[in-house]
Amino acid sequence: MKVFKLIFKNALRHKLRTALTVLGIAIAVMAFALLRTVVTAWYVGVEASAANRLITRQAVSFIFPLPYAYRDQITRIPGVERVTFANWFQGVYIDKNQFFARLAVDAETMFDIYPEFVVDPAELEAFKRERNSCIVGTGLAKQYGFKIGDVINIDGDIYPGKWAFVVRGIYKPRDKTTDPTQMLFHWQYVDERLRQEDPSRAGQVGWYIIRISDPAQSAAVSDQVDALFKNSRAETKTETERAFQQGFLAAAGTIIGSMNFMSFVIIGIIMLVVGNTMIMSARERTSEYAVFKTLGFSAGHMVGLILGESMFISVLGGGLGLALAIPFVAGFEAVVPKGWFPVFLIEPVTIVLAGSSAVLVGILASLFPIQRTLRTTIVDGLRHLG
Amino acid sequence: MDSIIRLQGVSKSYWRDSFEIPVLNNISFDVPEGEFLALMGPSGSGKTTLLNLIAGIDRPDKGTLRVAGTDIATLNESKLAKWRSTHVGFIFQFYNLIPVLTAYENVELPLLLTSLSKQERRRHVETALTVVGLQDRMRHYPKQLSGGQEQRVAIARAITTDPTLLVADEPTGDLDKRSADEILTLLDRLNKEFKKTIVMVTHDPRAAEKAHVVRHLDKGEFSQN
Numbered sequence: 001m002k003v004f005k006l007i008f009k010n011a012l013r014h015k016l017r018t019a020l021t022v023l024g025i026a027i028a029v030m031a032f033a034l035l036r037t038v039v040t041a042w043y044v045g046v047e048a049s050a051a052n053r054l055i056t057r058q059a060v061s062f063i064f065p066l067p068y069a070y071r072d073q074i075t076r077i078p079g080v081e082r083v084t085f086a087n088w089f090q091g092v093y094i095d096k097n098q099f100f101a102r103l104a105v106d107a108e109t110m111f112d113i114y115p116e117f118v119v120d121p122a123e124l125e126a127f128k129r130e131r132n133s134c135i136v137g138t139g140l141a142k143q144y145g146f147k148i149g150d151v152i153n154i155d156g157d158i159y160p161g162k163w164a165f166v167v168r169g170i171y172k173p174r175d176k177t178t179d180p181t182q183m184l185f186h187w188q189y190v191d192e193r194l195r196q197e198d199p200s201r202a203g204q205v206g207w208y209i210i211r212i213s214d215p216a217q218s219a220a221v222s223d224q225v226d227a228l229f230k231n232s233r234a235e236t237k238t239e240t241e242r243a244f245q246q247g248f249l250a251a252a253g254t255i256i257g258s259m260n261f262m263s264f265v266i267i268g269i270i271m272l273v274v275g276n277t278m279i280m281s282a283r284e285r286t287s288e289y290a291v292f293k294t295l296g297f298s299a300g301h302m303v304g305l306i307l308g309e310s311m312f313i314s315v316l317g318g319g320l321g322l323a324l325a326i327p328f329v330a331g332f333e334a335v336v337p338k339g340w341f342p343v344f345l346i347e348p349v350t351i352v353l354a355g356s357s358a359v360l361v362g363i364l365a366s367l368f369p370i371q372r373t374l375r376t377t378i379v380d381g382l383r384h385l386g
Numbered sequence: 387m388d389s390i391i392r393l394q395g396v397s398k399s400y401w402r403d404s405f406e407i408p409v410l411n412n413i414s415f416d417v418p419e420g421e422f423l424a425l426m427g428p429s430g431s432g433k434t435t436l437l438n439l440i441a442g443i444d445r446p447d448k449g450t451l452r453v454a455g456t457d458i459a460t461l462n463e464s465k466l467a468k469w470r471s472t473h474v475g476f477i478f479q480f481y482n483l484i485p486v487l488t489a490y491e492n493v494e495l496p497l498l499l500t501s502l503s504k505q506e507r508r509r510h511v512e513t514a515l516t517v518v519g520l521q522d523r524m525r526h527y528p529k530q531l532s533g534g535q536e537q538r539v540a541i542a543r544a545i546t547t548d549p550t551l552l553v554a555d556e557p558t559g560d561l562d563k564r565s566a567d568e569i570l571t572l573l574d575r576l577n578k579e580f581k582k583t584i585v586m587v588t589h590d591p592r593a594a595e596k597a598h599v600v601r602h603l604d605k606g607e608f609s610q611n
């Protein structure tokens with residue numbers, strides 16, 4: 001018989017209590033993983049930001065456009081390598097619940113500045129050649145079954161009318177932080193139609209994306225861009241892509257902060273659950289531990305027995321929770337409206353955090369019972385009635 | 387015959403809140419090797435405390451306490467634990483078996499602290515259980531055994547490491563007459579056949595009859611009774 005077997009047998013002494021404790025830990029770990037995944041998904045844009053990209057938007061608000069004419073002026077600023085732009089098109093595909101990003105972009109430059117959207121060169125060339133074509137992400141293609149040559153019909157709202165785009169390319173995300181659910185089409189196509197139907201809105205872009213040669217110069221380049229358009233009809237605000245993404249999240253900062261906080265409160269709850277179980281177990285076994293000590297088991301042995309049992313329960317619960325978290329998170333993703341979280345994956349850091357939390361909980365929950373057991377003399381322990 | 391236990395001027399008190407309760411008062415006595423000693427006396431006389439001191443699970447306030455050649459009052463906790471595992475076998479009134487372990491595993495428990503191989507441990511356990519007549523109950527859990535059988539498993543656990551000294555605290559206190567007789571016969575055999583020194587605390591005069599020497603404690607001192 002080995003000590004591990006004794007730990008195992010002790011842990012399963014009260015099967016229902018152990019099962020409920022393990023289940024409690026598993027549910028808490030699942031909830032922790034889900035909350036962390038939501039928080040991570042929320043910040044995925046920030047995480048995916050490139051250090052060498054700046055975003056220039058209208059100084060008053062992101063919803064106001066900028067003149068297309070700014071493009072050439074920005075390009076001439078020292079340190080600027082390449083400039084592209086995009087417009088938030090929105091529109092409705094099938095119904096309003098089918099939400100995904102639909103962006104009018106500069107076909108010539110967009111994919112140079114966003115290398116994380118990996119497009120087959122032949123498909124990219126086909127896209128560039130055909131004004132009413134589009135490129136969609138693999139996630140979107142999988143979700144709606146889009147293939148090359150399919151036509152996607154969009155009912156315009158910001159840009160009214162019926163719009164039809166032919167799929168000429170399907171981009172693959174370079175890594176898991178890249179949104180695979182975007183639909184990108186020619187800004188020029190939209191602009192041409194605006195010139196005919198609503199000329200006052202033509203020649204405008206939503207925001208510029210600037211690739212700079214030296215990320216260390218981002219502040220200086222930003223200042224130069226904004227200085228260029230100071231006191232103009234459309235003043236600009238230029239910032240790093242990361243700061244731009246963070247600005248988007250600022251409005252939801254309190255909610256995200258609360259979710260973040262709650263994820264760690266859950267760890268505290270697990271700790272109390274396991275701690276309670278371990279305290280009850282140790283108290284019930286006071287006389288048994290005294291017998292162990294009488295037989296010659298040392299303080300180290302006692303620490304091993306109690307810590308081992310605590311770790312067994314917490315790691316079992318943590319492992320079960322993580323195993324269940326994968327389908328649980330997938331189920332959650334399935335029920336939230338499409339497009340809310342383009343990238344919704346349990347990050348390795350979440351798994352590491354949950355796993356280490358389970359280990360930490362196992363250690364912390366055993367501290368009080370260990371201290372109590374070591375402080376109780378053999379004589380007092382043998383007198384104890386569990 | 388050499389003394390296996392030698393107490394000189396041993397005193398012990400307990401504290402309850404701010405009250406000091408003297409339990410043993412200047413006790414001195416020797417126990418020769420191979421002795422079967424019964425300690426008797428009324429409740430609170432100090433006999434279990436004396437047994438605990440001899441067994442190294444409690445420490446005296448004053449005096450010297452030499453057991454199996456070691457001044458155990460001077461040992462630190464870890465050395466004392468190791469000393470107990472080598473020299474003392476314990477038999478408790480309420481058996482104190484570990485309920486989640488089989489009879490075999492309970493008897494094997496003290497051997498886990500030794501460097502014996504698995505096969506050697508098996509031989510020790512089987513021998514001990516054969517001595518107490520429970521070789522056919524090795525895979526039984528304590529709840530599947532009678533009180534007398536549980537106590538025999540506890541005795542097997544006490545002798546499995548072949549200790550110098552056996553200490554028994556009311557070993558028949560929780561048993562019916564027949565089971566008590568079996569346990570006393572077994573202790574007598576361990577003393578006579580296996581030459582184990584036994585110190586037994588008991589209230590039971592019939593149990594004390596098995597001992598070679600009976601000493602009475604009253605209010606922390608040996609009486610002439």
